Amino acid sequence: MHNELTAQDIAMMQKELEHRKLELMPELIEEVKRTRAFGDLSENFEYKAAKQAQNRNRSRIRYLERMIKSAHIIEDRAGADEIGLFDKVELYFEEDDEIETIQVVTTVRCDPLQGRVSREAPLGKAVLGRKAGDRVKVETDDGAAYTVVIRSITKEMDDGNGTIL
Template structure:
């Protein structure tokens, strides 16, 4: 299995991976050594915290390595008048006559609370490739559905904002 990621996603992951391996890991190793010298390990909170930080870092390194290794590089092929990756889309939700603006992003950059919707999520999938004025039916994973109307599309580039999850 692979994740569809942009070249920018992979570059950001590689930078984080390099930082974690070359800078953070040596610091964490030294912190474990330093706190180990405090004495009885069964009651040494600082040592336990240092080991936990080291284990979290190793886990993140493994995750990043797997993501980079299995990534499928994608590019935005949407037309100038179509919703594509990283575009901001103003939507009218017909059910409650409410408008909202979302940005369609890759799976590792999504942040629904801040309007960054994954291109694999039902809403992101539904609006990709659509144009202003299109009525789009969105079916959730639970089987519920709703309709949105695309009010506007603001073409955006992948500026590297938004952390990698």
């Protein structure tokens, strides 16, 4: 399966990958060497922490390389009055009588606590391509459903905000 990412997602991943390989990895290797000199490795907390940091970095490098390699680049093709990627959307949740603003983003940049909802999430899928004024039924993965009304759409561009998961 391909990861559907934007060109900006790929660029952000490549930048992080380069930083991790060229800057962070040499620092971590030096830290492992430095802490190894402290003596008995079985009781050397600093050495264990340095090795763990090195392993986390290697794991993240493998993840980023795999994501980039398997990526399928997508573009936003939404009309001027439709919800597309990176647009900010004001929603009215009827059951809760609440208004919330979300931004529909790619899966690797979702952060629900910051209002960034993945285009693959039930809410993201339901509103993508819809227009202001539409009443949309959102079906969750567990079979439950709720209704939102799209109050407004603010067209946005992919500005590179948000961290890559």
